[in-house]
Amino acid sequence: MTVKPLAPHDPQRVGPYRLLGSLGEGGMGRVLLAVGPEGRPAAVKVVHASLARDPVFRERFRREIEACRRVSGAYTAPVLAADPSAPVPWLATLYVPGPSLRQVVADTGVLPLPSLHRLAVGLTTALADIHRAGLVHRDLKPSNVLLTHDGPRVIDFGIARAVTDDVELTSTGSVIGSPEFMSPEQAHGHALTSATDVFSLGSVLVLAATGRSPFAGSSAAQTLYNVAHTEADLTGVPSPLREIVAACLDKEAQRRPTAHALLDRLAEIGTVAPGAAPWPPAVHKAIGRQETEAGRVLAATPRSVMSARRRTAPVVWSGVAAVLAIGVAATVVALAGGGDSGDGAGGAAAGDPGSAAVPTALPGNQSTTVNAEPDDDPLGVATLRGTDPCAVLASEPGLTARPAVHLSRCTYEHEDGHWFDLALGDAVPATPNPGDDVDDTELDGLSLVVDHGGEGRCEVVAVLPANPTLGVSVEVGPGVGDAVARPCAEARERLSVALNRLTDGGAKRDPDAESLANVDPCSLIDTNAIADIFTVNPTVVPDGLHGCEWAVSGTLTLQLAKEVDPAALPDDWEKRRLGAHTVYLQRDPRPGSPSCAVAWAHRPSEESFTETVTLRYRATATDLPVEEVCAATRSAAEHVVARLPKP
Known part of the structure; x- marks a missing residue:
């Protein structure tokens, strides 16, 4: 996927995700490259505003999210977060590295037999996981298959549906899917089972082996006719796979093998050698080139986005904009292990405006904490942590708080259909676009930043006196109703109400001694312990309400x-034990900048989202073995666990 710069009217944030660029657009909505609060890159799907007004479409999108959450496996992209109830629903999945199968075949040619076998095993395993969840993907095609260094990934559950679900989600007589890779039952409009995905798998394997679709016609109607009535030409499919592909392409659904039966047949051909490269060298080189280019974008992203709060904002965003401009023509791939809040590879260059913002350790046994503040400040970080964002505007007429899916953010829906997003302690917009309907530069004695996003959207931020890179903000958007005539003025009015409530000491969270919401993350590791683990005196830098950085x-x-529970993370997150906790460890041995992360759920939850802890150490500009990096990360995690509230 090629990253393109965000348009001037695009929002800078969706939920907790900071948007970096556009990856593509389809019938349902746009897919945006983003970085989450923990530094993990994500692909965020945001539905078109016009479709958000359609209750049938909303139901379809809700089903997509449910489908994605029910599927987890080595060859699918897990859901990181979602808000199907938002006025403009969105879904964030792990950003999967790699070009699509269609792009690879077009650029480097067909795959040889060993790679075809690896592709078949990976896709069949993914289908087995999908079918085990009681779902049918219904749109398996080469553009929905991404190739990474360790195998394929199946993405886009946009039209996935439960096998037992008989609710029709399309207009009468319409057909969902991509004609060249549909099954005969899809072409006829008949009921679908898991066998329809098996047929699509056969068509995908034919394209990978021959470079052509087995049923392509001169029109969509001709293609659908071919799918339903014409036998596929399997010339060019290697003989060990030809019989398996032929079985997948049986016109009678009941005669096709199941995904599990296919795995057995594929095992008879051979097994995948551990550590063997799955693709031809040209494909891995292409992925490597994309990763190199991505390193210039994503490796620096968390520093510029997550740490912008402690630097001059306009400088930060101008640098990011320049990087994105370079990457317009580049295919951006998430780095193995994702982004983080550390320095870019090699550290900041001399003269880099951001380099001076990373504090250095004090001599001797001293350390320092940046932005420490008294607990009694009504707009201080400590007080805001103890505030329930969904209670701040709860008494406002016509507003209804949506179910909270973030610690310090809440979306309110107005009875007219538009929405308000209240955020506590979020980063102040770096390059705001002032709105014509608000001329004020102050509100209740606080500096005011207005960022007009266009299309009925506007964010108004009151800058926190003790933390001038953080603020309390209200953003307004059109949702399913008509656009607000003066969105910036409306957001300012709601922000004034919110500030009055906050300064009056209202909207406190319900007491919950087990929750992470009130915890100061910088207090979870003693600086002496950090010095012992990393053999350097740290500088502690709070990162918003719920994050902390240590410069080591x-x-x-x-x-x-x-x-989402870290248990749903992909298989490169290894399941481990840390005392009484089950944790998930991810290692990235990247030369010159190895990193390791440990993540876990703080307490069990039956809900889709739970409170989580993520600790990541990037040993920037070092030659440390990744095992040493992980040992240090694990030691730090032990200190965190010891100081967490006991669930």
Whole structure:
């Protein structure tokens, strides 16, 4: 996927995600490259505003999210977060590295037999996981298959549906799917089972082996006719796979093998050698080139986005904009292990405006904490942590708080259909676009920043006196109703109400001694312990309400969040034990900048989102073995666990 700069009217944030660029657009909505609060890159799907007004479409999108959450496996992209109830619903999945199968075949040619076998095993395993969840993907095609260094990934559950679900989500007579890779039952409009995905798998494998679709016609109607009535030409499919592909392409659904039966047949051909490269060298080189280019964008992203709060904002965003401009023609791929809050590879260059913002350790046994503040400040970080964002505007006429899916943010829906997003302690917009309907530069004695996003959207931010890179903000958007005539003025009015409530000491969270919401993340590791682990005297830098950074030999970051259970993370997160906790460890041995992360759920939850802890150490500009990096990360995690509230 090629990243393109955001348009002037695009929002800078969706939920907790900072947007970096556009990855593409389809019938349902746009897919945007983003970085989450913990530094993990994500692909965020945001539905078109016009479709958000359609209750049938909303139901379809809700089903997509449910489908994605029910599927987890080595060959699918897990859901990181979602808000199907938002006025403009969105879904964030892990950003999967790699070009699509269609792009690879077009650029480097067909795959040889070993790669075809690896592709078949990976896709069949993904289908087995999908079918085990009681779902049918219904749109398996080459553009929905991404190739990474360790195998394929199936993405886009946009039209996935439960096998037992008989609710029609399309207009009468319409057909969902991509004609060239549909099944005969899709072409006829008949009921679908898991066998329809098996047929699509056969068509995908034919394209990978021959470079052509087995049923392509001169029109969509001709293609659908071919799918339903014409036998596929399997010339060019290697003989060990030809019989398996032929079985997948049987016109009778009941005669096709199941995904599990296919895995057995594929095992008879051979097994995948551990550590073997799955693709031809040209494909891996292409992925490597994309990763190199991505390193210039994503490796620096968390520093510029997550740490912008402690630097001059306009300088930060101008640098990011320049990087994105370079990457317009580049295919951006998430780095193995994702982004983080550390320095870019090699550290900041001399003269880099951001380099001076990373504090250095004090001599001797001293350390320092940046932005420490008294607990009694009504707009201080400590007080805002103890505030329930969904209670701040709860008494406002016509507003209804949506279910909270973040620790310090809440979306309110107005009875007219538009929405307000209240955020506590979020970063102040770096390059705001002032709105014509608000001329004020202050509100209740606080500096005011207005960012007019166009299309009925506007964010108004009151800058926190003790933390001038953080603020309390209200953003307004059109939602399913008509656009607000004066959105910036409306947001300012709601922000004034919110500030009055906050300064009066209202909207406190319900007491919950087990929750992470009130925890100061910088207090979870003693600076002496950091010095012992990393053999350097750290500088502690709070990162918003729920994050903290320690400048060591590289950067150690800690994020407390409300998001998907780490148990749903992909298989490169290894399941481990840390005392009484089950944790998930991810290692990235990247030369010159190895990193390691440990993540876990703070307490069990039956809800889609739970409170999580993520600790990441990137040993920037070092030659440390990744095992040493992980040992240090694990030691730091032990200190965090010891100081967490007991669930």
